[in-house]
Amino acid sequence: MKNYTDTLRSHNLKATPQRLAITDILYAHGHISIESLYDVMIKKFSSISLATIYKNINLMLENSFIQEVKLPNQKTVYELTKHSHSHIMCDRCGMVNDITIDLNAIVNTVSTLENFEVSKADLVLSGVCKNCA
Amino acid sequence: MKNYTDTLRSHNLKATPQRLAITDILYAHGHISIESLYDVMIKKFSSISLATIYKNINLMLENSFIQEVKLPNQKTVYELTKHSHSHIMCDRCGMVNDITIDLNAIVNTVSTLENFEVSKADLVLSGVCKNCA
DNA sequence: CTCTGTGCAAAGCGTTTGCAAACGA
DNA sequence: TCGTTTGCAAACGCTTTGCACAGAG
Numbered sequence: 449m450k451n452y453t454d455t456l457r458s459h460n461l462k463a464t465p466q467r468l469a470i471t472d473i474l475y476a477h478g479h480i481s482i483e484s485l486y487d488v489m490i491k492k493f494s495s496i497s498l499a500t501i502y503k504n505i506n507l508m509l510e511n512s513f514i515q516e517v518k519l520p521n522q523k524t525v526y527e528l529t530k531h532s533h534s535h536i537m538c539d540r541c542g543m544v545n546d547i548t549i550d551l552n553a554i555v556n557t558v559s560t561l562e563n564f565e566v567s568k569a570d571l572v573l574s575g576v577c578k579n580c581a
Numbered sequence: 582m583k584n585y586t587d588t589l590r591s592h593n594l595k596a597t598p599q600r601l602a603i604t605d606i607l608y609a610h611g612h613i614s615i616e617s618l619y620d621v622m623i624k625k626f627s628s629i630s631l632a633t634i635y636k637n638i639n640l641m642l643e644n645s646f647i648q649e650v651k652l653p654n655q656k657t658v659y660e661l662t663k664h665s666h667s668h669i670m671c672d673r674c675g676m677v678n679d680i681t682i683d684l685n686a687i688v689n690t691v692s693t694l695e696n697f698e699v700s701k702a703d704l705v706l707s708g709v710c711k712n713c714a
Numbered sequence: 715c716t717c718t719g720t721g722c723a724a725a726g727c728g729t730t731t732g733c734a735a736a737c738g739a
Numbered sequence: 740t741c742g743t744t745t746g747c748a749a750a751c752g753c754t755t756t757g758c759a760c761a762g763a764g
Contacts, residue, residue, distance in 0.1 A: 462718060462763055482753085497721045502754060504719090518651040520703055536697050547695060549687055558680060558706055564669050567708040570653055573688065574703070578696040595738055595743060615728085630746045635729060
């Protein structure tokens, strides 16, 4: 398991045990909602406050250390920032996974056709995963 | 301007003046947040309640008469349900527009590669629109 | 030692609910 | 007329804020 102490510091965040736990959990889960994150955190820090979770998530978002993923019909989840990618989400079990899709062709088409300078593409494919099918 | 009386009734919704106004506004604006919808509605119905807005929006969502569009870094907006499409959103002025992109190739690739049955694709391209550039 | 981060309690906001009166069909 | 919808007020749930103490560097 990666140690995020230096990564946190390089983002001007002190490496507190709570923050290290958050990053570990994000790393392990891939995607997690505030509520689930709190449920996992409280097992390790019995007196942690939701305020601490929110303050840290917001700080990490401002830093682009993590990113927000808004999902249809589900709570927003958070993930460690990595290369640009898309998501698949299972409507049955709620599973969320990263997928790598080349959207360049689409981005280029839209840029010229709509005269719109695309800087980011957020794509969520929803449906039924192999386990639920 | 289209009259939504019958459309509302076919969705088992009584055609009240408030609902007709909501549909007209959705039609005229394309995409609108709850807050903006309320701001527009109150000009026509000085004593309308936010509760009425929420109740109607939720009913219309349940009916698939309208749809929710979750946007990065912006409030969720609502639109009348139409053919499947994607969105472009300007980070400067907040403009949201529909675009038609063929995502079939992507959907097929993901279906086979990930063994995932895709039923819906939500794509938002963000960037800078021609007016803001 | 200094400044940042944590936990608590309270406040803030957006959204939902219950209810009586008004209204659509 | 009957069942639905509206508007109001209160309740709710999630998120943020202020503050004193604890902890990282």
